[in-house]
Amino acid sequence: MDSNKIMELAVKAADEKHANDIKVLDISEVSIMADYFVIMDANSQRQVDAIVQSVLDIAGKNDIDVSHVEGNRNSEWVLIDLHDVIIHVFMSEQRGFYNLEKLWSNAKDVDISSLVTEE
Numbered sequence: 425m426d427s428n429k430i431m432e433l434a435v436k437a438a439d440e441k442h443a444n445d446i447k448v449l450d451i452s453e454v455s456i457m458a459d460y461f462v463i464m465d466a467n468s469q470r471q472v473d474a475i476v477q478s479v480l481d482i483a484g485k486n487d488i489d490v491s492h493v494e495g496n497r498n499s500e501w502v503l504i505d506l507h508d509v510i511i512h513v514f515m516s517e518q519r520g521f522y523n524l525e526k527l528w529s530n531a532k533d534v535d536i537s538s539l540v541t542e543e
Contacts, residue, residue, distance in 0.1 A: 431448060433483075476493070
């Protein structure tokens with residue numbers, strides 16, 4: 425499965441759990457580590473856990489290899505490494521503190537409006 429399809433599945437899985445402000449950055453031209461960063465936040469630890477589990481579930485159902493998960497049930501930032509797609513799930517305060525969107529400002533924003541529900 426190509427990285428674009430993996431990214432789409434991850435975005436939809438996160439959106440189903442009401443992740444806040446999902447952003448996708450195409451980092452393929454600015455880094456060799458991956459093709460996409462998918463960045464989002466949640467209002468509670470329970471919601472972070474639900475989003476992470478939803479992404480892991482969709483990966484399992486689609487035979488997507490999960491290289492690594494950094495963080496655990498009480499982490500304020502969980503990273504899911506799907507090789508060419510890296511998922512970042514933050515608690516809202518942590519997202520603002522680390523500000524990955526600014527750190528990776530040379531990356532292109534990906535339009536995901538067709539993948540997420542309107543709020």
